[in-house]
Amino acid sequence: MDIPLPDLDRHLVAQFQETTRSARRVIVGTHLNPDGDALGSALAVSHYLDALEVENEVVVHNGPPYNLKFLPGSDRIRHQSQWDDHDLAIVLDLDSLDRLGKVRETFESVPRMILIDHHIPHHEPGDLRIVDPTSPATALLLAELFLAFEHPISPAMATCLLTGIVTDTGSFRFRNTTPDSLAIAATLLKLGGDISLVSEEVYQKRPLAATRLMGFALENLQLSPDGRVCWSVLRLEDFDRLGASEEHTEGIVSELMAIDTVQIAALIREPKQDRVRASLRSRAGIDVASAAREFGGGGHKNAAGCTFMDESIDQVEQKLVQRLRQCLES
Numbered sequence: 001m002d003i004p005l006p007d008l009d010r011h012l013v014a015q016f017q018e019t020t021r022s023a024r025r026v027i028v029g030t031h032l033n034p035d036g037d038a039l040g041s042a043l044a045v046s047h048y049l050d051a052l053e054v055e056n057e058v059v060v061h062n063g064p065p066y067n068l069k070f071l072p073g074s075d076r077i078r079h080q081s082q083w084d085d086h087d088l089a090i091v092l093d094l095d096s097l098d099r100l101g102k103v104r105e106t107f108e109s110v111p112r113m114i115l116i117d118h119h120i121p122h123h124e125p126g127d128l129r130i131v132d133p134t135s136p137a138t139a140l141l142l143a144e145l146f147l148a149f150e151h152p153i154s155p156a157m158a159t160c161l162l163t164g165i166v167t168d169t170g171s172f173r174f175r176n177t178t179p180d181s182l183a184i185a186a187t188l189l190k191l192g193g194d195i196s197l198v199s200e201e202v203y204q205k206r207p208l209a210a211t212r213l214m215g216f217a218l219e220n221l222q223l224s225p226d227g228r229v230c231w232s233v234l235r236l237e238d239f240d241r242l243g244a245s246e247e248h249t250e251g252i253v254s255e256l257m258a259i260d261t262v263q264i265a266a267l268i269r270e271p272k273q274d275r276v277r278a279s280l281r282s283r284a285g286i287d288v289a290s291a292a293r294e295f296g297g298g299g300h301k302n303a304a305g306c307t308f309m310d311e312s313i314d315q316v317e318q319k320l321v322q323r324l325r326q327c328l329e330s
């Protein structure tokens with residue numbers, strides 16, 4: 001089969017191969033509130049370890065959200081480890097161990113750690129780091145890694161990896177879509193990845209509460225006087241009234257961003273008492289990751305997020321919108 005040649009560092013590839021092959025018991029993890037890239041990557045690694053007959057478990061703070069339950073192997077995701085003698089941890093799609101949430105300590109107690117990620121390096125955890133912030137998805141890096149040492153990619157793995165690539169490139173619509181992402185996706189399709197299943201489950205199906213929440217958020221959106229910053233606020237009582245939860249906010253911020261005058265969009269929400277989260281988006285040339293980092297969050301230049309503890313949603317709204325307007329000036 002004609003496959004694109006990945007240009008990963010050969011030394012790293014060999015080390016990854018060696019470290020995983022000689023592992024006895026592995027814990028695989030990713031960030032809290034996991035998205036398609038996070039879970040697709042974690043499950044692909046779990047399928048890979050299965051093929052090597054290496055004992056492994058996938059341990060994640062929470063999830064999977066409703067639209068990722070279709071992922072092959074999603075039923076194996078645990079919120080707590082069943083073992084305490086792992087010899088290897090593999091963490092995916094995260095730039096700081098804080099992002100592991102409540103399972104962080106379990107991962108930190110493991111003697112060796114491999115990190116595979118595409119975020120802008122932050123705390124740089126891990127003994128073996130395969131990090132490329134120019135890659136559109138962790139799943140793409142992972143697919144390139146498997147292809148580089150010709151590990152057979154099963155249809156289940158291919159579907160997991162495709163999910164990561166499809167979701168992090170917004171179905172190949174975002175600016176981060178590279179020739180490689182399309183070429184590797186094509187390879188994954190040839191290997192049995194089911195892209196129509198991914199599209200249908202991720203984008204074309206949602207609970208009624210999610211649609212109602214989106215309706216409310218769009219109806220109540222706010223715009224800066226110049227029309228360039230758009231935001232919407234979802235309060236605890238809105239979630240309660242509509243029977244919705246955090247996972248139902250998926251896709252709302254992109255709709256805010258789609259308004260033609262808008263350069264920066266934010267969805268500010270309070271899914272739980274004393275916790276306010278914000279998702280930020282921006283058009284090319286405008287960096288919102290720096291603003292997110294200032295508030296203890298992170299992400300990519302045009303898609304980032306942050307969480308505020310013990311601050312009122314009104315305070316957060318005020319200071320965040322003010323900071324976002326500054327992003328337009330830089």
Ligand SMILES: [Mn+2]
Pocket residue numbers: 037038093118136137138168
């Ligand atoms: Mn990602």
